Amino acid sequence: xxxxxxxxxxxxxxxxxxxxxTGKGVLVLTGHFYALRVAxxxxxTLGYPMLTVRSRQAPDSRAGRLxxxxxxxxxAELRCQTNQDAVYVQDPDCTLKIxxxxxxxxxxxxxxxxxxxxxxxxxxxxxxxxxxxxGLFDIIxxxxxxxxxxxxxxxxxxxxxxxxxxxxxxxxxTRDEFASANLRRLEHVxxxxxAAHPEEWTxxxxx
Amino acid sequence: xxxxxxxxxxxxxxxxxTMDRVRRVFIESLRLNIGEQDLPxxxxxxxxxGLDSIAVIExxxxxxxxxxxxxxxxxxxxxxxxxLPQLASYIEQRLARVSPGAQPQE
Numbered sequence: 051x052x053x054x055x056x057x058x059x060x061x062x063x064x065x066x067x068x069x070x071x072t073g074k075g076v077l078v079l080t081g082h083f084y085a086l087r088v089a090x091x092x093x094x095t096l097g098y099p100m101l102t103v104r105s106r107q108a109p110d111s112r113a114g115r116l117x118x119x120x121x122x123x124x125x126a127e128l129r130c131q132t133n134q135d136a137v138y139v140q141d142p143d144c145t146l147k148i149x150x151x152x153x154x155x156x157x158x159x160x161x162x163x164x165x166x167x168x169x170x171x172x173x174x175x176x177x178x179x180x181x182x183x184x185g186l187f188d189i190i191x192x193x194x195x196x197x198x199x200x201x202x203x204x205x206x207x208x209x210x211x212x213x214x215x216x217x218x219x220x221x222x223x224t225r226d227e228f229a230s231a232n233l234r235r236l237e238h239v240x241x242x243x244x245a246a247h248p249e250e251w252t253x254x255x256x257x
Numbered sequence: 258x259x260x261x262x263x264x265x266x267x268x269x270x271x272x273x274x275t276m277d278r279v280r281r282v283f284i285e286s287l288r289l290n291i292g293e294q295d296l297p298x299x300x301x302x303x304x305x306x307g308l309d310s311i312a313v314i315e316x317x318x319x320x321x322x323x324x325x326x327x328x329x330x331x332x333x334x335x336x337x338x339x340x341l342p343q344l345a346s347y348i349e350q351r352l353a354r355v356s357p358g359a360q361p362q363e
Contacts, residue, residue: 142303143335145314150333169311185311192318 058092059204062213066098069196069216075152077190077197078159079217079236081243082252089202089211090159094135100159101151102136103144145189152195159200160186162240163253171229173237176244182236184225191221191228199239203247214239271345279320279345286319287312302339313338324348326355 069076078100080086090100107126137147148158162182163175169184190197199214217239220231244251280296283289289306296305308316317338321327328338328347338344 139310142308142310142313144310146310146317146333146335146338149314149317150330153327153330153333188311188314192314 057208058088059208059210060096060212061210062215065198065213065215066200069198070155070157072196073155075155075193075195076157077152077193077195078157078200079162079197079239080159080200080202081163081240082161083202083243083247083250084252085202085204085209085211085250088204088209089200092209092211098157099135100157101148103139103148103158103160104136105139105164139183139185145185148189149193152189152193158189158195160189162186162236171233173233175237176241180237182229182233184229186236187225187229187232190219190232191225199243201243201246203250269346269350271342271349275345275349276341278323279341279348282319282323283316283341286316296341298341300341302341303335308339320344320348324352326351 066076066078080089090102093100137144141147151158160183163180165181165183170181171184171187173180173182189195197217197219199217201212201214202209203212204210217235219235220228222228222231276298277293280293280298283302284291284293284296287306287308291305296302302308302316306312313335317328317333332338332347337347
């Protein structure tokens with residue numbers, strides 16, 4: 051078991067180890083929380099590197115001219131430098147890279163509250179309509195990987211990473227059936243994480 | 258299809274039967290409105306139909322179901338799965354490993 055590192059608490063690592071022992075790779079589901087980047091870096095140093103699934107974002111319209119012309123590219127570069135173990139949903143080989151990592155017994159981090167990509171699944175979050183990425187359901191269904199929620203929380207005074215038990219999902223032959231059978235479970239994961247630390251979820255303002 | 262079948266990069270020429278089967282899986286799994294004659298063996302699969310990331314994994318999953326094995330991680334590359342002769346040659350090699358001397362079944 052990895053040693054506790056001062057400043058970063060870790061709980062539920064036994065759930066992650068159990069998920070890895072299935073041999074089918076682990077999909078780590080997280081939401082957009084401020085501490086996520088710290089969590090990823092810390093886990094990598096402990097021997098739990100994760101492939102991060104990202105989206106190339108166009109400059110935010112609210113960034114202003116200076117933001118769009120200069121700051122956006124700087125921010126994108128900084129994000130890339132802090133985590134180079136990433137794939138982008140816009141790339142046609144994105145899912146192959148994800149599947150490759152999973153089949154190699156590795157870990158992949160997908161942000162559950164992102165709806166990047168053209169194909170989405172209509173769901174809800176706290177009773178309000180919310181879209182989820184259809185690709186997420188395809189990857190889980192087709193890879194047979196273990197799925198485990200992770201919540202990263204905290205500020206510079208101290209961080210905490212918490213893993214929950216593996217999700218028990220219903221198998222289904224098609225994406226629609228799989229999503230229908232399991233969507234509510236994933237919605238609960240996200241809702242529980244947000245409810246635990248609402249002040250740290252970054253998507254209260256839709257982009 | 259003519260006799261000028263492309264050899265896979267490993268030098269082995271796959272059988273027409275296997276290539277036809279892969280081609281059929283490609284068309285059916287992506288629900289393409291084309292005939293098999295519209296997809297020559299030498300043409301890259303994504304040149305016929307634009308493949309986004311989801312379509313690629315759907316095709317891979319359909320192939321694995323058709324031939325009853327998982328593609329090894331080192332071969333999960335876009336350049337590999339879009340190349341019909343190379344893919345077919347790999348499939349035949351994998352099937353031969355499971356049942357030496359067996360021919361791919363229709």
